[in-house]
Amino acid sequence: MMDINELKFDEKGLIPAVVQDYFSKQVLTVAYMNRQSLEISMKEGRTCFFSRSRQQLWRKGETSGNTQEIVTIKTDCDMDALVVEVIKKGPACHTGAESCFFNPVYQSEEHQDFSLEALYQLLVGRKTTPKEGSYTTYLFQKGIDKILKKVGEECTEVIVAGKGGSKEETIFEIADLAYHVMVLMVEMGIEPKDIFAQLESRHVVDHKVKQEKMQ
Numbered sequence: 001m002m003d004i005n006e007l008k009f010d011e012k013g014l015i016p017a018v019v020q021d022y023f024s025k026q027v028l029t030v031a032y033m034n035r036q037s038l039e040i041s042m043k044e045g046r047t048c049f050f051s052r053s054r055q056q057l058w059r060k061g062e063t064s065g066n067t068q069e070i071v072t073i074k075t076d077c078d079m080d081a082l083v084v085e086v087i088k089k090g091p092a093c094h095t096g097a098e099s100c101f102f103n104p105v106y107q108s109e110e111h112q113d114f115s116l117e118a119l120y121q122l123l124v125g126r127k128t129t130p131k132e133g134s135y136t137t138y139l140f141q142k143g144i145d146k147i148l149k150k151v152g153e154e155c156t157e158v159i160v161a162g163k164g165g166s167k168e169e170t171i172f173e174i175a176d177l178a179y180h181v182m183v184l185m186v187e188m189g190i191e192p193k194d195i196f197a198q199l200e201s202r203h204v205v206d207h208k209v210k211q212e213k214m215q
Contacts, residue, residue: 002075002079004035006079007082009080013034015034015038015080015081016030016031016032017030017032017047017049017082017083017084018083019047019092020084020086021086021092022071022072022085023117023192023196024117024193026098027099028086028092028098029093029100031047032049033050033082034050036057037057038082041084042070044059046059046061046070047068047070047084047086048060061089064090065090066089066090066092067088067089067090068084068086068088068089068092069086069087070086071085071087073085087193116182116192117192119182120182123136123182123186124186126140136183140186144187144188147180147184147187148184150180151177151180154177157177158170158174160173
């Protein structure tokens with residue numbers, strides 16, 4: 001770990017901090033820290049920034065409750081900017097949006113914006129606000145038994161495609177399975193971060209097992 005004294009704060013004693021969701025990797029906001037707010041953040045394990053408009057420290061969530069638990073803080077090669085990975089509790093933006101970055105300026109026609117988190121939120125919307133003619137809404141209306149049946153069917157189709165040796169067909173069937181599994185997650189109130197956390201815990205266990213085998 002590097003000494004924070006090596007960081008390059010600007011003439012006002014500030015350093016920009018890009019806050020990123022630890023699970024989805026979505027950029028949540030860009031704020032500023034001074035030496036004191038960085039030290040507080042590291043000590044408390046939650047983001048604390050310096051408000052340039054109010055000229056004072058502010059802990060994220062101190063009034064809204066939308067706190068950010070810090071996982072890592074990294075600096076760039078010039079040591080004049082930070083990336084802060086966090087596990088957020090509630091929206092990151094004061095508008096109520098999950099991220100402060102939601103106003104599109106440009107979108108490539110070739111590469112469309114997509115993420116598992118965005119798909120999950122779309123599925124949540126189909127459950128909370130049913131849409132006539134939507135297959136997803138249909139699944140939610142039929143309930144857990146129908147959803148589980150579809151998950152089982154898609155599992156079988158993945159096995160058949162994989163056994164057949166067709167990469168393209170297997171990709172297609174895995175995508176179908178992933179979609180139906182996410183519908184199941186929404187139905188049961190399971191969020192992507194819950195799955196990521198479980199996988200992360202297994203990675204730690206797997207790492208320990210490998211170390212034990214090497215001894």
